[in-house]
Amino acid sequence: MAPPTFAAVISARGWDQLFSDPELELSLERTVHGDQRFTFMRPLHAGDAVIATATIDKVRVRSGSELISATVDITSRDGEPICTAQATFAHAREAAA
């Protein structure tokens, strides 16, 4: 059985899509994790085949930075819900002087 927060490793595959999408113009090194919530429907087990689906829920623009709220839903291949990971990331538009 995986430790509960191992779900972050799978969620990261979803988050990576945010940072690798050229249209979003996000830079990983200018991003910090603001908050994180996991809701566990069942534990992850060795051998599980899972699907992670990332959704951008909300983007709030502050002076020079963005607060991005995103949810990753982790399910089995059959669609059984396993874990929901909700995160807020603070992204700085420009590097600090």
Place this chain on the structure above:
Amino acid sequence: MKATVVDGVQVGTDLPSLSVRFTRERLVRYAGASTDFNPIHYSEHFARQVGLPGVIAHGMLTMGTALRVVTNWVGDPSRVISYAVRFTRPVVVPDDADGVEVQFSGSVSAIEGSLVTISIEATSDGQRVLGAARAEVDLGVRVPQRDHEI
């Protein structure tokens, strides 16, 4: 399934605390294990460029370590049904052999039937590094409550 602690659990019950040292080596290991290769977690240059005071620990490293207070206590990690934190202050990890020590503690803040909410505190250098950190565990059996004001 392991037996769980139920007897004597009350709002205010303290869980055994934990002290963990984060070093640069640990951050590198965590980066590899977690696949989070954000350079602010290993490069002073990148960290300072984005306005951080230095290389900082991965938020998820702090979050994951903090939950050990709960899983050590409850025994069975599958009993954790939710866990949320705010990353209120970065944990700066100096480039030396000692790194930085982070203290984790937890106490029961609510009980409803078999659901027990644990409030977690994480401090480094006397400063809280997690805010509103709470884990909900389902002990599987109703937790008997004494009749008294809390």
